[in-house]
Amino acid sequence: xxxxxxxxxxxxxxxxxxxxxxxxxxxxxxxxxxxxxxxxxxxxxxxxxxxxxxxxxxxxxxxxxxxxxxxxxxxxxxxxxxxxxxxxxxxxxxxxxxxxxxxxxxxxxxxxxxxxxxxxxxxxxxxxxxxxxxxxxxxxxxxxxxxxxxxxxxxxxxxxxxxxxxxxxxxxxxxxxxxxxxxxxxxxxxxxxxxxxxxxxxxxxxxxxxxxxxxxxxxxxxxxxxxxxxxxxxxxxxxxxxxxxxxxxxxxxxxxxxxxxxxxxxxxxxxxxxxxxxxxxxxxxxxxxxxxxxxxxxxxxxxxxxxxxxxxxxxxxxxxxxxxxxxxxxxxxxxxxxxxxxxxxxxxxxxxxxxxxxxxxxxxxxxxxxxxxxxxxxxxxxxxxxxxxxxxxxxxxxxxxxxxxxxxxxxxxxxxxxxxxxxxxxxxxxxxxxxxxxxxxxxxxxxxxxxxxxxxxxxxxxxxxxxxxxxxxxxxxxxxxxxxxxxxxxxxxxxxxxxxxxxxx
Amino acid sequence: xxxxxxxxxxxxxxxxxxxxxxxxxxxxxxxxxxxxxxxxxxxxxxxxxxxxxxxxxxxxxxxxxxxxxxxxxxxxxxxxxxxxxxxxxxxxxxxxxxxxxxxxxxxxxxxxxxxxxxxxxxxxxxxxxxxxxxxxxxxxxxxxxxxxxxxxxxxxxxxxxxxxxxxxxxxxxxxxxxxxxxxxxxxxxxxxxxxxxxxxxxxxxxxxxxxxxxxxxxxxxxxxxxxxxxxxxxxxxxxxxxxxxxxxxxxxxxxxxxxxxxxxxxxxxxxxxxxxxxxxxxxxxxxxxxxxxxxxxxxxxxxxxxxxxxxxxxxxxxxxx
Amino acid sequence: xxxxxxxxxxxxxxxxxxxxxxxxxxxxxxxxxxxxxxxxxxxxxxxxxxxxxxxxxxxxxxxxxxxxxxxxxxxxxxxxxxxxxxxxxxxxxxxxxxxxxxxxxxxxxxxxxxxxxxxxxxxxxxxxxxxxxxxxxxxxxxxxxx
Numbered sequence: 008x009x010x011x012x013x014x015x016x017x018x019x020x021x022x023x024x025x026x027x028x029x030x031x032x033x034x035x036x037x038x039x040x041x042x043x044x045x046x047x048x049x050x051x052x053x054x055x056x057x058x059x060x061x062x063x064x065x066x067x068x069x070x071x072x073x074x075x076x077x078x079x080x081x082x083x084x085x086x087x088x089x090x091x092x093x094x095x096x097x098x099x100x101x102x103x104x105x106x107x108x109x110x111x112x113x114x115x116x117x118x119x120x121x122x123x124x125x126x127x128x129x130x131x132x133x134x135x136x137x138x139x140x141x142x143x144x145x146x147x148x149x150x151x152x153x154x155x156x157x158x159x160x161x162x163x164x165x166x167x168x169x170x171x172x173x174x175x176x177x178x179x180x181x182x183x184x185x186x187x188x189x190x191x192x193x194x195x196x197x198x199x200x201x202x203x204x205x206x207x208x209x210x211x212x213x214x215x216x217x218x219x220x221x222x223x224x225x226x227x228x229x230x231x232x233x234x235x236x237x238x239x240x241x242x243x244x245x246x247x248x249x250x251x252x253x254x255x256x257x258x259x260x261x262x263x264x265x266x267x268x269x270x271x272x273x274x275x276x277x278x279x280x281x282x283x284x285x286x287x288x289x290x291x292x293x294x295x296x297x298x299x300x301x302x303x304x305x306x307x308x309x310x311x312x313x314x315x316x317x318x319x320x321x322x323x324x325x326x327x328x329x330x331x332x333x334x335x336x337x338x339x340x341x342x343x344x345x346x347x348x349x350x351x352x353x354x355x356x357x358x359x360x361x362x363x364x365x366x367x368x369x370x371x372x373x374x375x376x377x378x379x380x381x382x383x384x385x386x387x388x389x390x391x392x393x394x395x396x397x398x399x400x401x402x403x404x405x406x407x408x409x410x411x412x413x414x415x416x417x418x419x420x421x422x423x424x425x426x427x428x429x430x431x432x433x434x435x436x437x438x439x440x441x442x443x444x445x446x447x448x449x450x451x452x453x454x455x456x457x458x459x460x461x462x463x464x465x466x467x468x469x470x471x472x473x474x475x476x477x478x479x480x481x482x483x484x485x486x487x488x489x490x491x492x493x494x495x496x497x498x499x500x501x502x503x504x505x506x507x508x509x510x511x512x
Numbered sequence: 513x514x515x516x517x518x519x520x521x522x523x524x525x526x527x528x529x530x531x532x533x534x535x536x537x538x539x540x541x542x543x544x545x546x547x548x549x550x551x552x553x554x555x556x557x558x559x560x561x562x563x564x565x566x567x568x569x570x571x572x573x574x575x576x577x578x579x580x581x582x583x584x585x586x587x588x589x590x591x592x593x594x595x596x597x598x599x600x601x602x603x604x605x606x607x608x609x610x611x612x613x614x615x616x617x618x619x620x621x622x623x624x625x626x627x628x629x630x631x632x633x634x635x636x637x638x639x640x641x642x643x644x645x646x647x648x649x650x651x652x653x654x655x656x657x658x659x660x661x662x663x664x665x666x667x668x669x670x671x672x673x674x675x676x677x678x679x680x681x682x683x684x685x686x687x688x689x690x691x692x693x694x695x696x697x698x699x700x701x702x703x704x705x706x707x708x709x710x711x712x713x714x715x716x717x718x719x720x721x722x723x724x725x726x727x728x729x730x731x732x733x734x735x736x737x738x739x740x741x742x743x744x745x746x747x748x749x750x751x752x753x754x755x756x757x758x759x760x761x762x763x764x765x766x767x768x769x770x771x772x773x774x775x776x777x778x779x780x781x782x783x784x785x786x787x788x789x790x791x792x793x794x795x796x797x798x799x800x801x802x803x804x805x806x807x808x809x810x811x812x813x814x815x816x817x818x819x820x821x822x823x824x825x826x827x828x829x830x831x832x833x
Numbered sequence: 834x835x836x837x838x839x840x841x842x843x844x845x846x847x848x849x850x851x852x853x854x855x856x857x858x859x860x861x862x863x864x865x866x867x868x869x870x871x872x873x874x875x876x877x878x879x880x881x882x883x884x885x886x887x888x889x890x891x892x893x894x895x896x897x898x899x900x901x902x903x904x905x906x907x908x909x910x911x912x913x914x915x916x917x918x919x920x921x922x923x924x925x926x927x928x929x930x931x932x933x934x935x936x937x938x939x940x941x942x943x944x945x946x947x948x949x950x951x952x953x954x955x956x957x958x959x960x961x962x963x964x965x966x967x968x969x970x971x972x973x974x975x976x977x978x979x
Binding site for chain 1: 667
């Protein structure tokens, strides 16, 4: 068994008391960083890279510390999604949809445990997938050209109508807002500025983190001022924190399916963790069909996207290690770390530097187990957040958001923009317009356009090129079904049941 | 959250004992982590500290925006006298300055410290491509430009795009607009699309594709240096194939304009020390960089020439009007 | 007029302005077959259609806040914008204490707790960000640091 001997090599490099200590510290710091709005896995790892060198860590120890932070931040993102309805980072976006309703029903503890286990399952399966299939799966990236990527993004947008709102036109408007914002900045294909009005800050476009933190965290502050916290999860009487065995068994299918979808999305360099968690959520929603209470606190609505985003994070390591293509912001930072250590990922990395690759894989497995062990008891501490009075918690979240965004770009322009997004989010939420499509539009809009235009360059303007491969046709079919199905189903089924706590919205 | 944060403080105080942030040298990489500028900052920053040229670890800041324009504007407008600041730069910086893509900023608004390595340009194809030599590719484009698309890591009109255009110009083909090019997010993505067969050739820097050349997934048709490069002796130069085009992406630094001559000279000396170190030579070898060192006043003069040449060239080729 | 209709009109206006602005985008000398205008125009077009649908089929009105609450919201908004502009020139500590205190007061009008929240958050967060995470925050105005 070559894999086992390789793994043994990895563990011999990565497993000793000092690195285990680093893994624990890294996981803890990562979880906290991930939970803070504005600070996600990418800037978390970026902030800590200099620290690793200050401490004079050798390559393996630095790798263990930073992968622990990376995985910890992926875990941590869900905590503020569930407790405060503020995603800690962009892959945790989908977890707000069912996590926060559960918290409002007093089941914050259950939601945190389920999402923790789902994260573990997703990350574990993805790491195993990475071990077994990495060299083979790297080839999948070669199958995706501009036409295939365009169809993939189309699939994501086609299923958006099913998110949130009762009125499909509102979801479409939200998507258009996101896509419209994405167009701001230099046009990637020609280098011409669009919608920048001569402002240098707008040249690089609007950072999606600014939008997320504004639309969620700042909006939340406005809502609190209006309602004085009525109907929020803060101060809700909490059920005792136990391990919800029944829910875990109930959601195990969702975790497995979510992991599969997330893993594949992760392997595709253009897709990434956000798309992975989004598609996992939408798939689970359609699998559940009528029996689902998605959007009102269905545990499967937490399990699927959490398994999905963590599996995607694992999957994204495959193109990063084997092709040197960072599939997401976070893997880009890990790539930077490897390059600082003078290791250039690429097709020969597994052959040239086996101790690095297998050391990395071993440290991922270690981090994952440490996180699971650490997170279940930590749930008890996390839910206490909801007992902090709102007049401390909300100003705290606001200030953390400001510092997070400020540390990201160092520009007051982005801070003002974040507040503007907060105002927009307030009106959108008042009018029952979902904000998730806005974020997804900002995240994917440019990639979608670039791939469409690249496809047209390659094919000399022949539109049939978009349907020229089996993969593309399959994705188009799924996209069309995903858009049409809800419209038809809606005619046959009654209106979706009203949320139990509709008055709180 | 506040409680847990305070706990975190306790834990992390342990690991931040050595971290003194006071007056540390800052290196701005004007792009996201993982690219060439980031590489420059991290490698030079690490060596500056390892060689004890600076007292504290160099803090790398990623300031992405406008292809480096945001960082440039920031340095010119707000950090003009900061003697502890260095900024990563490369041919992409001078190309954009020459094409007036930094919103009116000009190359004389900062001081150019030096370059300590060159990343040779390459044209590569997938291993199963019908093109065996650079001439095969050039002739195919001449016959029917719609049949060949280049993939590169910069936007249209950028540094990667200029390479094939310069080759075509030398070959006597002047209709630059008909040469097809798609700009992707970095060289690695460009190579993936080329191996996948979606584009016919890739234009980039050799450091971006060393792994793919060694694994045999791609074939380099030409390297754009005056002579063949050590470590890649079997890649023919464009020049020896009859296309006299030399494009090397230099990697170096600039500093704010307003610092004293002493401070500027100190940086030039430090950079020279990094360039002379055995560690840097190892880094260059591992990443396919060719030795290319110019510091201080020599470099300043060289930069002025490069910017002027690029402006003329971009106008000739039709990238700018 | 219902809120949704007003919003529909706003979206319609913005979408038309967006389309007008998209038509002004300069096309580069080097351009691809699709060009930089088509995709923004498509987005604008879809937004116009969706806005028309919303005008025809509005939902019920949400419950909007009353006079005094609006005042609280506007105060919070003004404070947050002022905070954004003051972070750089005035350092972290003072603006954060004021902004956190005011926001706290808007949520729960109690002077004492608001003041304590402001000062506590300002000092606590500064310590955490500066010393635990190593962010380069400036405590006080540069001038006062000498």
